[in-house]
Amino acid sequence: MYRLSLRKRVAFAFAICVAVLSLAWGLAFFGAIRLSEDRVLTQQLQVAAQSYPAMTMNLRGYEEVASLPESLREWAQTNPAEGLYEFESDELHVAVIPGNTEQRRAFVVFDVAGIEAASSEDWWLLLVITGVVGTLGALGFGLGVVVMRKAVAPVAQLAKVVADIDPQKLSAEDHKRIESSRFGDDEVGLLARTIEKTLERISAFVERERYFTGSASHELRTPVTVITGALELLEQSDLSVADAKVVDRIRRATLDMKTTIEMFLCLARETDDGLYDKQFLVMPLVNQAIEQQRHLLSGKSVDVEVDQLAKPKICGHPQAFSIAVNNLVRNAFEHTLAGQGPITILIKEHELLVTNQVSALVTNQESADERHTPTGAPSFHGYGLGLGIVQRLCERNGWSFSLHADEARVATRLSW
Template structure:
C-alpha cells in the first residue's frame, strides 16, 4: 500500500521534526541577535556606569581590563593617539567592528570618553554555552521523543495496516477470508483491531454466500426458465401446423412471437445478472437480420393502426456479441415507438456502425427525456412498467454500445444505438 496509513504517519512525523528543527533554529537565530544587540550592549552600558561611579570616588581608578572586556579612557583634553587605531574616531554609542571581531561601547562624560571593547570570541563562547548547546540539546530531545512516538504509533497502526493489506488482496468474486478467522489472527492484533477483523471476516463470509447464491440462481434460472418456453414454442409449432382457421393461426403466431420475446428477455436478464468479468456467449451475426426480424414482430403489434413501419438498409454491419442482446434492445425501442405513435411512421435505418429508430409519435418533454433511462419512470405515460429503456441502456453498457435519445413533444422520438466494434460483411 504505497499510500497507506504507516506511510502517512511516517511523513507526518518527518514533517513534525522538520518544523520543530526550523522553529529551534529560528529561535537560536533570534537568541543570537538578542545576545549580540541586547545582552552585550546592556553589559557594556552597565560596566560603563559602574566604572564612572568608581571614577567619581577615585579618578585614579583604571579602566576595566578583564578576560572579556577591555577598557580605554581618554580624559578630556588628551589625544586619542594612545587608543588602538580601530577605536579612533568612534562617536558615542554602540559599534560593531567586523574586521577586528569586536563590539565597542563609547560612553562620553565631562571627565572624558570611556571605550569598552567586548571581544567577539568571548561572546561566541558565551553564545555557544547559552544558546547553541541548549538548542542542540532541545533538537536531540525532540528527535528522540519523535522517534519513540513514531515507533509507538507504528505498533498501534500495524494491525490495521495488516488488515488493509489482506482485504486489498481479496477477489470480489471469491474473497479469501480464511486469514481473518479469529483463530488465525496474529497475536499483536488485539482490542478494536481484532473486532474489526472479526467484522471483516463475517462480511467476507456473507459476500461468499451471496456470490454462491447468485451463481446458483443464474445456473438454475437459465435452465428452469428456458424449459417451459421451449415447451410453449414446440407445442405452438405443432398446433400451427394443424391449424386451419385464420384466427387460430394468428393467435398461435402471437404465442410464438411472445415466446421468442420472452426467451430474449430471459437471456438479457441472465447476461445482466452475470458479473462484468464473465463474458457472455457471443458470436458474429448480421445486424440487418436482427433488425428485419424485430421489424416483422413490431408490424404485428401495430395491428390496425395507421402507422407505416419502414426499414432502410444503408449498411450491413456485423457484431460479435450475443444476438439475443440486440434483439431485446431493438425490440424495446420498436415497442416504445409503436406504443406512442398513433399515426404516421416508424422508421428503422441501419448504417455501418449504428441503428436508428425514429417515430412520429407524441415525443417527450425535456424533463421526461432527462429521466427516460431511470427504472420505473413513465412520466405521464400509462403504458408499460417503465423498464424498457433502462434495460436498453444496461445492455448497451454491457456490450460497449451507446444509446442516445432525441425527442420533443408532438414531434416524435429518435433513438440511435451505435456499435464502436462493428465490422463490414466478409
Template sequence: MTVLSLRSRILLTFVVSSALVGLLFGISAIVFAYHTEDQLFATLLDAEATYAEQQLLAGAQIQPRLPFVSYLADISALPQHIQATLQRAPERTEFALDNGQHYHMLKLSRGFLLADVTDQLVVRQMRPQLSLLLVTLLLLVLLGSAAFAYLLARRLLKPLRQLTQLVDSTGLNPDMPLSERFADQFTPDEVGRLAQALQKAWQRVAEFIRREQQFTQDVSHELRTPVTISQGALTLLCHTPLTPAQAQYVARLQHAQLQINQTIATLMLLAREQLPAAQAVNLLSLVEQSILQQQHKLAAKPVQLELAISPHAQVIIDDTVLLMLLNNLLANAFDYTAVGVISITFTANQLTIQDSGSGIEAAIRDQAFEAGVKGKHSQGMGVGLSLVKRLCDKAHIGYQLQSNDTGTCVRLQFPE
C-alpha cells in the same frame, strides 16, 4: 495524480519533521554562539570599565589591561563610522564596519572604552567548520530518522499489508467455507477490527451471491419448463386445421410466447456477473431480425420504415445482448408511432433510432431509464428502458435519449 503509500507518507513525515527540528536547532545553535560571544565581550568591557573608573578616580592615566581595548577621552576620537552611527542611535554599543572590522564600546564617566574585537571573533572564524558540523549532524539525524521511520512503518503496516494481500489474492469467493475465519489471525487492534468488519461483510456478500445464484437456477428451471411445454403445444396446434379467427389467436399466443422467452433470456443475462464475450457481429442482419419479430406492431399503420445501415457494418458486442437491446427499443418505437416515419441509421459507430410518435411525457423524461417509470398511456410495466440501461452499462455502451411532442430519438454509442 500519484498517491503515496502509507509507508511512504510515514517515512516522509518523519524525515520532514526531523529536517525542520534539525534546521531550528542549527539556527538556535548559531544564534546562541553569537550571543554568548557578545556577552563575553560585554563582561570583559565591564571589568575594564571598573578598572578604568578606579584609575580616573585616582587621577592616573587610563591604561586598559586588555591589548585590544583602548581608551578614548572624547567622542571625536572615535572612528568616523562609529561617530555617524552614534548620532543616529546613541544607545548602540556594537559596531560592524564595511571593511570587516568589529567594535564593542562602553561609555565611562569621562571618555569611552573601545574594544576592537575583529581578531577575537571566534564564532566568525569557526563559522565554516560550525556549519559543516551542523550539516553533518543534520544528515545523520535524517538518516537515523528515515531508518527508524522505515522500521516503524514496516512493523505497524505489516498486518495491514497482509490483510490487503489476502483480500486481493482471494477476492469474494462464495465457495469459501464460512468456518474459515481469516480475521482471527490478526491481533485485536485497529487492523484486527478492520479485518473483523471485512470478514462480516465478506460473509454477507458471499451469502447474497449464493442466494442469487440459487434464485437464478430456480427461476430458470421453473420458468423455462412450462414455457417449453407451451411452445410445443403451440407448434402442434399450428399444424392442425384452424379457422381464421383461431389462427389469429394462435399467432398472438406465439408472439406472447416469444416475448416471454426474450424476457426470461434478458433477466438471466442481467443476473450474470459478466456478459458473454463481445465479438464482431453484423448489425444489419440483427436489426432486420428484430424488425421481423416486431413487425406485427406496425400492421395497418401508415408508418414508413427507413433503414440506413451498411450491409458491412459491424459492432463489437454479443449478438444476444444486441438483439435484446434492439427488441426493446424497436418495440417502443413501433408501439408508440401511429403515423409517420421510423428511421434506423448507423454512422460513426453510433446507432440512432428516431420515430415520429407522441414522445415521452415531459414529467418523466429525466427518469425514463428508471425501473417502473412509464407514461399514462403505456400498456407495459415500465421496465423496457430500464433493461436497456442495465444492458448498456454492462456492455459499456453509451446511451442517450431525446424526446418531445414530435417523437423520440435514442442513440447507442458502441465501443470501438
C-alpha cells in the same frame, strides 16, 4: 499482536521521533558552544604565548576620549549611547558605560586581533555546521519514516491483503487471509472484521445468484418450451380462422415471455461464459427484430424504412444486443398510430437510430412530460419497461443508450 490502539501507537511514534530529534539537536548545540569557548580561550593563550615575556592586554578601560585608540576618537566624540559596538576593520569591540559624571562616558575596549577566526576559517566552520545540520535532518527524516512505518504496519498489511482479493472469485484461502483475528482488537482489527463480514455477505449473495439463475433458467424455460411444442402441434391441425388467430396470439405472447425471461436472466447473471466478448453483425439482429414485432403494425398502414449506411460488426453479448434491439423496435411499433409512419431505422458504423412519429394530440399529461425529455437524461417511464432494461444491458456491455422525444417524434439511439 499489538496491545495498543493505532491512535496510541502513532502518538507514541511521533513522541519518540520528536524526543530523539530534540536530544540530537540539543547535543549538537551544546557541542558547538563548548567548541566555541575552547577555541576562544585557545586563541587568547596562543596570542599571549607569542608575545611572551611581554604580556599583551586585550581588554582595557578608558575614561577620556583622548586616551582612546586613534581610530576610535572621532567616533567617541559623537557621545554614543550606552551599549556594545563592533568595529570589524579595526578588530575592536567597545562597551560604552556610565563614567564618574553624568556627562561623561567610560569605554571598555576589547582588542580581538589574532583571536577571531579568519574569513576562510569561518567558511569552513559554516560548511561543517551545514553538514551537521543536513545529516541530522536526514537522520531525523529516516527515523520518522521507520517509526511511522512500524506504527501503521497493520494498516498496510490489511490494505495489501484486501488488494489481492478478487470479489468475483472468492476462495477459502481469501477468507483465511482476511481473518480478523490476525489484526488484534484495535481499529485495524475492527476494520478487518467489517471487511470479513462484507466478504461473507458477498459470497453468500453470489452463491444465491448462481443458484437462482441456474434454477430459474430451467424452471422458467421448461413451461415455455412445452407451450411452444403444443402450439406447433395445434398449427399442424385443421383450425378455423378464429382459432388460428387465437393460436397466433398465444404464439406471440409465448415469444414475448421467452424474450422477457432471457432478458432478466441475462441481467441477473454475474458471468455468462465469455459471451460478452463475442463478435456479431448488427443487420441480421435488426431484421430478426422487425419480423418478430411486425404483427404490432397490423392494420396501421405504417411503413418501416431501414437505411443501412454501414455493415457494423461489434463485440459484446449478442443475446443482450438482440434483446435491446427488440425492445426499441417493439416500442416504436406500439407507439406509432395508424397512418403516422414511416418508422425509420438507421444503421451507422457506430450507432443504431430508431425513430417513430407520435400523435400530435396529447391526452395524457405524463406522456406530454415524457415527450419533452432531453437527450442524455431520458426518463423511460411511459415508453415501456423494456427501455429501462435496455439501459442496464448497455451499461453491462459498455454501450450507450439515449432517448429524445418531442411533440412530433421519438428517437432512440444505441451506440457502441
